[in-house]
Amino acid sequence: MINSYLIILGYNSSLPIYNHHPTSQILYMRENYFLIDCGEGTQSQLIKTKIKINKINNIFISHLHGDHYYGLIGILSTYQLLRRKNILTIYSPKGLKEIIKVHLKWSSTKICYPLKFVILSSRKKEKIFENKNVKIYTIPLEHKIYTNGFLFKEKKKLKNLNIDNVKKIKEININDYINIKKGNNFVKKDGTIIPNKFLTFKSQKPLSYAFCSDTKYSPKIIKFLKNVDLLYHESTYLQKFKKLAYNRGHSTAIDAANIAKLSKVKKLILGHFSNRFPYIKLFEYEAKTTFKNSIIPKTLKPYKI
Amino acid sequence: MINSYLIILGYNSSLPIYNHHPTSQILYMRENYFLIDCGEGTQSQLIKTKIKINKINNIFISHLHGDHYYGLIGILSTYQLLRRKNILTIYSPKGLKEIIKVHLKWSSTKICYPLKFVILSSRKKEKIFENKNVKIYTIPLEHKIYTNGFLFKEKKKLKNLNIDNVKKIKEININDYINIKKGNNFVKKDGTIIPNKFLTFKSQKPLSYAFCSDTKYSPKIIKFLKNVDLLYHESTYLQKFKKLAYNRGHSTAIDAANIAKLSKVKKLILGHFSNRFPYIKLFEYEAKTTFKNSIIPKTLKPYKI
Numbered sequence: 001m002i003n004s005y006l007i008i009l010g011y012n013s014s015l016p017i018y019n020h021h022p023t024s025q026i027l028y029m030r031e032n033y034f035l036i037d038c039g040e041g042t043q044s045q046l047i048k049t050k051i052k053i054n055k056i057n058n059i060f061i062s063h064l065h066g067d068h069y070y071g072l073i074g075i076l077s078t079y080q081l082l083r084r085k086n087i088l089t090i091y092s093p094k095g096l097k098e099i100i101k102v103h104l105k106w107s108s109t110k111i112c113y114p115l116k117f118v119i120l121s122s123r124k125k126e127k128i129f130e131n132k133n134v135k136i137y138t139i140p141l142e143h144k145i146y147t148n149g150f151l152f153k154e155k156k157k158l159k160n161l162n163i164d165n166v167k168k169i170k171e172i173n174i175n176d177y178i179n180i181k182k183g184n185n186f187v188k189k190d191g192t193i194i195p196n197k198f199l200t201f202k203s204q205k206p207l208s209y210a211f212c213s214d215t216k217y218s219p220k221i222i223k224f225l226k227n228v229d230l231l232y233h234e235s236t237y238l239q240k241f242k243k244l245a246y247n248r249g250h251s252t253a254i255d256a257a258n259i260a261k262l263s264k265v266k267k268l269i270l271g272h273f274s275n276r277f278p279y280i281k282l283f284e285y286e287a288k289t290t291f292k293n294s295i296i297p298k299t300l301k302p303y304k305i
Numbered sequence: 306m307i308n309s310y311l312i313i314l315g316y317n318s319s320l321p322i323y324n325h326h327p328t329s330q331i332l333y334m335r336e337n338y339f340l341i342d343c344g345e346g347t348q349s350q351l352i353k354t355k356i357k358i359n360k361i362n363n364i365f366i367s368h369l370h371g372d373h374y375y376g377l378i379g380i381l382s383t384y385q386l387l388r389r390k391n392i393l394t395i396y397s398p399k400g401l402k403e404i405i406k407v408h409l410k411w412s413s414t415k416i417c418y419p420l421k422f423v424i425l426s427s428r429k430k431e432k433i434f435e436n437k438n439v440k441i442y443t444i445p446l447e448h449k450i451y452t453n454g455f456l457f458k459e460k461k462k463l464k465n466l467n468i469d470n471v472k473k474i475k476e477i478n479i480n481d482y483i484n485i486k487k488g489n490n491f492v493k494k495d496g497t498i499i500p501n502k503f504l505t506f507k508s509q510k511p512l513s514y515a516f517c518s519d520t521k522y523s524p525k526i527i528k529f530l531k532n533v534d535l536l537y538h539e540s541t542y543l544q545k546f547k548k549l550a551y552n553r554g555h556s557t558a559i560d561a562a563n564i565a566k567l568s569k570v571k572k573l574i575l576g577h578f579s580n581r582f583p584y585i586k587l588f589e590y591e592a593k594t595t596f597k598n599s600i601i602p603k604t605l606k607p608y609k610i
Contacts, residue, residue, distance in 0.1 A: 015386050016379070018535070019350050040379045041346045047323050065409045066382045074345045077371045102407045106369045106400030108450055145413055151590075181315030277485050 004029040004154065004207050004305040006230060008297045009045035011271035014067040021045055022067035023213055023272060025232070026056070028154055029053065030133035031305070036060045036150060038209050042071035043078055048300055051288040054084060058129065060136075061092035061305035062213060063147035070287055073103050076111070086112040091118045091128055093146045112202075119147055125224055132198065139224050141215035143249040149213065151224060154206035159183060159196075166199050178294055207305040210265070213272050216246050217255035230305050232297075235283050241274075250274075253283040257290035269303065286303035309334040309512050309610040310457065311535060313602045316576030318541055319372040326350055326604065328518055328577060331361070331538070334457055334610070335438035340364040340380075341455060341516050344404035347376035348383055353605055359389060363434065365441075366397035366519060374401065377410050381416070387420040396423045396433055398451045409591055414565060423458035425453055430529055444529050446520035448554040452520065459511035464488060465503075471504050479576035512610040515570070515587035518577050519552050530568035535610050537602075539577035540588050546579075555579075558588040562595035574608065575598040 010021025022039025026049065033055045035036070035042075044123050046053055054152070061069050069092070071305065077300060090096065097117045104111065117232050118128060120138060129136035139149030158181040166172055167179070171188050186194040210225050213234040224229060228268055240287035251259075260268035268291055273280050280296050285295035297303070315326025322362055327344025331354065338360045340347075342402070358380070366374050371438065378559050384393065402422045409416065425443060434441035436479070437460070441588050444454030463486040471477055471485070474496050476493050484489060491499040498579060515530050516541040530536060541555035550557050556564075559577055565573035573596055592599035 014382070015378050016352060016383060021349075038378065041349060043321050044326075044346060056548060065410070066379060066412060068377050070382075071345065074375050077319070078321060079376075080482050095409075099411060102369070102404050106404060107371060164310060190503075 002028065004209070005302040006209060006232075007049055007051075007171050008232075008267075008269070008271070008299055009042055009049070009302045010039055010299065011273070011297055012039075013272045013274050014065065015275050017275045022070075023062075024046060024071065025211065026051060027152055027209060027210070027305075029079070029207075030154055032131070032134055034136075034152065037062055037068045037213070037299060038070075038072040038075065038212060039067045040070040040074075043068070043075050045300070046075075053078065054082065054086070057086055057088060059088070059090045059092075060150050060178070060211075061090065061096060062149065062211070063143060064093055064095050064099075064139070065145065065214070068213075072096070073100060075195045076115070079162055079236075080112055087116060089116045089118060089179055093148070093273035094119050094121060105189075125151075127220065137224070139210060139212060139221050141212060141221070142218045143214045143216070146267060147209050147214060148186055149215070149221070151208065151228070153208045156206050157203055159203040169194055169199075172199075173216070173294050177221040209305050212240060212259070214250060216249045217258070219259070221263070222259060222263045225265060228263065228265045230267050230269065230303065231260055231263065231265040235270045235287065236272050236274045238277060238282055240288055252296075253286040254290050257287040257294055260291040260294065266293065269297050271297060272292060293294075307333065307442055307497070308606055309514070311514060311537075311610060312354055312356075312564050312609040313537075313574070313576070313604055314354070315506050316342075316345055316578070316602055316606065317372070317580050318472060319370065319578045320580050321345075322580045327375075327518055328367075329376065330451065330516065331356060332457055332514060332610075334512075334514070335459055337363070337436070337439055338501065339425070339441075339457065342373045343375075343377040344372045344519070345375040345379075348604070351380075357496065358383065359387065359391070363394060364393070364395045365455050365516075366395065366396075366401060367446070367454065367516070368448060369400050369404075370472040370519070374517075381405060381420070382414070385414060385417055391587055392419040392421060394421045394423060394575045396425060396531050397456075397546055398453070399424050399426060426451070439560050442529070444500065444515060444524065445584055447515060447523045448521070452519060454499060454516050455519070455524070456515045456533070458513045464505035466506040467504055467506055471525070474504075475500055477504075481585065482589050497507075500565055514610050515589075517564070519555060521554045524567070527564060527568045530570060533568065533570045535572050535608065536565055536568065536570040537574045537576060540592065541577050541579045543582060544589055544591055558591040558599075559595055564591040565592075565596040565599065571598065573603050575599060576602060 009024040012020040024042040025036040137151040141147040208228040233256035235253040235256040237245040314329040329347040330341040419588040442456040513533040538561035540558040540561040543549040
């Protein structure tokens with residue numbers, strides 16, 4: 001099985017600059033491809049990943065500032081041209097449905113595939129997606145307009161049987177396997193307990209990824225981010241502009257690093273850098289003073305969760 | 306003075322492909338920068354031309370299929386971030402204003418610069434722009450939805466005086482210069498006519514550019530295109546797909562070449578190629594059989610009008 005990974009398609013902030021792309025990410029997690037935010041040009045970036053666009057069934061939009069969603073209508077049109085059949089679900093704040101509807105009206109387009117909007121409006125964390133492998137929650141953020149981050153969590157996998165050891169216990173038959181795979185001990189008729197760890201291999205811990213863009217420094221979210229394996233947190237400004245950042249509903253690199261540190265995440269990826277700072281390595285430098293495992297991303301590089 | 310030129314920012318048709326861009330062009334004509342169509346990613350392409358985005362004051366949208374306008378909202382947002390002050394005028398079919406309004410509503414944005422919409426609805430050629438140097442007309446096209454091409458015409462320039470010859474005619478004084486520059490002969494008191502060509506240098510002929518995308522083969526437009534210096538005409542399909550082209554409101558390369566030939570244009574640039582044809586040189590090959598001066602464009606290369 002392929003491990004979960006994240007590809008950052010763009011991490012630029014709102015003002016476009018040469019050879020950079022606005023916010024968009026693709027997360028592969030246990031057989032699912034999730035598209036997170038969708039700035040202008042996302043579909044061109046997707047082509048470069050060679051991930052088939054039709055594999056995406058769920059799109060998550062954090063908020064309705066253009067650098068996070070202007071590329072969506074293009075993707076929806078491409079699905080139309082490709083005669084998509086699968087249902088596509090879009091999770092976003094109120095408004096996007098109206099925007100898409102107006103676009104389609106004026107091009108006289110009737111979408112040929114089922115398009116579902118899940119409208120997010122809660123100010124509290126809520127579960128918005130669950131299938132057999134993955135659960136997804138909102139992370140309420142604090143920005144100029146209503147904004148959510150998203151927390152993606154792998155579900156616990158069934159354990160693999162240590163079949164050599166299982167065979168040593170004559171009483172175990174095939175009907176008991178599922179219980180053992182779930183992590184339960186086996187109890188023999190005479191009451192002897194065979195511990196689960198003798199009967200199974202150690203299974204991989206379920207992994208988690210959190211996406212937080214855009215937001216001012218918001219310690220309220222720390223409780224949602226506890227121990228996540230990978231955190232993407234915006235850092236629009238360097239520390240010198242701390243006040244401006246806060247007033248504009250954005251974070252500094254140190255803010256992001258503080259959130260990472262207090263949440264005890266394993267790794268922090270920074271992004272959404274203001275283009276007033278041409279040398280973005282400085283963001284990493286500042287963040288590392290607070291949280292060592294901080295990096296600035298490389299576009300299109302897969303990051304293991 | 307810089308001569309008029311055209312830069313093609315993208316010439317792809319609707320389905321996105323690697324490293325290609327949907328329709329958008331920038332025309333420089335006598336101190337004006339005109340943006341013609343505006344597919345997704347236009348502003349990223351504009352950055353590469355190094356033309357300052359603020360120099361564009363007029364945007365022309367042929368029709369409301371996404372590959373011709375999805376990049377517009379991004380440009381309007383960028384102007385907002387750059388605190389644009391100049392009036393921006395958008396010439397387009399009905400609908401675009403509503404689309405832009407809905408986008409702005411949901412991002413709680415109040416545009417800080419004057420934004421004017423000129424709504425095109427006529428099925429006849431009409432003059433939609435005129436300043437001291439340039440006139441612009443619509444070219445009614447035949448597509449699936451209401452669509453216009455655009456004809457850009459330089460106005461006649463005042464002629465430069467041949468000052469050595471002017472001085473030979475004692476009776477001419479400075480007040481007569483403007484009439485001579487306009488091309489009039491000079492008449493002496495004794496009735497002698499001094500021909501204008503003795504008094505002036507030969508002036509450059511006013512140049513013209515015509516943009517025709519998207520349209521099926523439409524001989525009605527030939528009369529509008531007579532003798533233009535440069536014609537861009539869509540050619541979505543090769544001749545083998547002539548019927549499909551017509552049914553879908555598109556042209557073949559030979560259709561475009563026929564229009565060019567019958568209009569006696571000087572040069573034809575093809576574009577809007579369907580991505581079912583990976584080897585686009587074939588479009589040029591087919592067109593050349595009918596109209597020799599046909600080319601497929603290079604993105605970002607300036608073409609003299």
